Amino acid sequence: xxxxxVDLGNEFMKEIIDRSxxxxxxxxRQKNGALLIGWENDEKxxxxxxxxxxxxxxxxxxxPLAEVNGGTSAVIPGLDQDKRHYFEIVPEEGPGLLVAExxxxxxxxxxxxxxxxYETSAGQRVKWxxxxxxxxxxxxxxxxxxxxxxxxxxxxxxxxxxxxxDKAPDRLPEDGSVEYVRLxxxxxxxxxxxxxxxxxxxxDSWLDQDFMIRGYLENIDDFPQVWGEFxxxxxxxxxxxxVFHCTGGKDRAGTAAALILLALGVPxxxxxxxxxxxxxxxxxxxxxxxxxxxxxxVDPEKLSPYFTAPPEAIEALLEHxxxxxxxxxxxxxxxxxxxxxxxxxxxxxxxx
Numbered sequence: 001x002x003x004x005x006v007d008l009g010n011e012f013m014k015e016i017i018d019r020s021x022x023x024x025x026x027x028x029r030q031k032n033g034a035l036l037i038g039w040e041n042d043e044k045x046x047x048x049x050x051x052x053x054x055x056x057x058x059x060x061x062x063x064p065l066a067e068v069n070g071g072t073s074a075v076i077p078g079l080d081q082d083k084r085h086y087f088e089i090v091p092e093e094g095p096g097l098l099v100a101e102x103x104x105x106x107x108x109x110x111x112x113x114x115x116x117x118y119e120t121s122a123g124q125r126v127k128w129x130x131x132x133x134x135x136x137x138x139x140x141x142x143x144x145x146x147x148x149x150x151x152x153x154x155x156x157x158x159x160x161x162x163x164x165x166d167k168a169p170d171r172l173p174e175d176g177s178v179e180y181v182r183l184x185x186x187x188x189x190x191x192x193x194x195x196x197x198x199x200x201x202x203x204d205s206w207l208d209q210d211f212m213i214r215g216y217l218e219n220i221d222d223f224p225q226v227w228g229e230f231x232x233x234x235x236x237x238x239x240x241x242x243v244f245h246c247t248g249g250k251d252r253a254g255t256a257a258a259l260i261l262l263a264l265g266v267p268x269x270x271x272x273x274x275x276x277x278x279x280x281x282x283x284x285x286x287x288x289x290x291x292x293x294x295x296x297x298v299d300p301e302k303l304s305p306y307f308t309a310p311p312e313a314i315e316a317l318l319e320h321x322x323x324x325x326x327x328x329x330x331x332x333x334x335x336x337x338x339x340x341x342x343x344x345x346x347x348x349x350x351x352x
Contacts (some may be wrong), residue, residue, distance in 0.1 A: 021045050022089045022097035029101060030288050034077040037087055037099065041072060045091045050074055054089050055152075056098055056116075056128050057165050060086045081105065082147065085299055086128060098352075100128050102287045103281055104151070108144035108171075111135040111249035111281045115257060118274070120265035125350040130240050131350070133257050135249035136160065138168035145173055153178050157230060157244035159185045159252040168247075171229055181233070183226045186217035200297055212251070212305050216313040219255040220331065227259060228336035234260070235346045250278035250309040258317060262328035263343055264351060278309035 011318075020042030025039040037050060044082070050066040053059035065087075066074040079085055082105055090096035099117060106112045129151070137156065154177075158170060161184050172180055222229075233239045243285065246252035258271050289307060290300035325331035332338045 020074065020089075020095045020097040021091055021093075022048065025089055025097050025099040025117075027085075027087065027099055027101040029081075029103075030075070030310055032077075033258045034075050034083045035079060035223070036073060036075050037066075037089065038073040039099075040091055040095070041091065044093070047092050049090045050087055050098075051090065052074070052076070052079070054084065054086070054087055054150075056086050059086060059098075060293075061088070061090075082107070082143070084129075084147075084151065090182050090291070098125075098128060098161065100223065102277065104132060105135070106140070106151075107141035108141055109134055109137065109249075110285050111278055112243070113277065113281070115260065115274070118261060118264075118266045118270050120351065121267055124265070126261070126264055127350050127352055128274055130242075131234075131244040131260065132241065133249060133253045134243050134245040135173075135253075136141065136164075136168055136245060136247050137170040137243075140171035145171060146349065147176065149173055151243075152241050153243055155179045155181060155233065155239045155242040157181050158231075159183055159226075159244065159246040159256070161186045164247055179239075183230055185219055185223050185226055185246070185255075187218060187251075200301055209305060209310060212310050213313045215315045216250060216255060216317045219252060220317065220320065221324075224331075224335040227256075227332065230256065231259075231263070231332060231336065231338050232342060235342045235349070247283065248278070248307070250275075250282065251313070254278065254309060254314060255317065257329055258314060258339070259332070262321070263332060264347055272311065272314055275309055275314040276311060281352060282308070 021044060022196045023040040028036045030036055047067065049064040049067040051061050063077050068138050079137050079282040084096060084104060086100045088096045088098050100114060101111050104112045113133055115129055115133060116126050118126045134299050137259050150223060157171065158177055170180065172178055233238055244253055254261060254275050261271050284329060286307060293300040293303060321328050321331055325335060332343060
């Protein structure tokens with residue numbers, strides 16, 4: 001990551017020197033609702049205390065939920081399963097590490113997750129609770145809407161086409177507290193209803209891995225104005241916290257997430273790993289989706305590329321950006337029309 005300011009470079013070096021000895025922390029929900037917190041640490045760490053709070057800024061450091069001596073995991077039971085929880089893992093010496101469950105509990109969604117916590121190549125971390133990605137928000141009921149409000153969202157960005165929105169409009173808080181912004185992206189002439197009719201008639205050879213890869217590359221090549229507007233708004237403090245989404249939260253939302261993480265300096269292997277999480281969170285939904293396809297007279301296996309987040313597609317996107325544009329940052333400045341100052345502000349405000 002290039003920075004013109006010596007002071008800023010010193011701040012980055014300070015961040016690296018002051019990095020927590022707690023590494024690779026994760027929060028995983030268990031079947032009984034308890035949260036399993038796991039981490040790695042260097043050999044100097046003998047014990048840690050785990051604290052919690054409703055937001056990154058409100059961790060209760062007076063009351064540890066757990067104290068662990070010589071271990072690298074803790075199970076936290078009894079927390080409200082419908083609310084968002086943040087944890088700070090604090091070693092006996094050195095700074096702690098903030099971590100949260102990647103998937104966010106929002107009833108009516110299955111792929112709503114936080115982009116926070118990912119580490120950059122410079123040793124900083126993306127702030128938790130600022131940028132969320134999701135599948136569509138049309139299935140939100142009162143509980144989901146309440147959970148959405150608790151996140152403090154200010155803006156929802158919807159990448160779906162007019163046809164998708166007409167069929168399944170987002171459910172939004174009625175008090176007008178959240179701004180709704182449409183930024184449509186379409187994969188060529190693809191239309192899901194028409195696609196199902198083609199498959200019913202035996203015309204399915206076109207819906208393959210190459211089709212999905214082309215869609216990811218078209219997301220980049222054909223919609224620079226969308227990314228210019230999106231990133232311009234993303235850099236404005238009053239826009240955040242925000243969520244962006246498409247229908248499944250994996251392809252168009254996956255492209256957006258990749259561009260954001262790359263612009264912030266997150267390594268490509270992390271981008272690929274984040275993309276693959278869609279397959280983890282979508283998996284429980286697929287049996288019901290595939291059964292519906294059978295009821296429509298469609299072999300679900302023929303549509304499976306559409307219902308997954310193919311690793312080949314995100315890898316192709318990551319190869320395409322430097323090959324055609326030089327880098328993600330150059331794409332955003334030369335094609336999407338952003339200034340270097342906007343990207344710099346984005347890093348300053350979204351990295352710890």
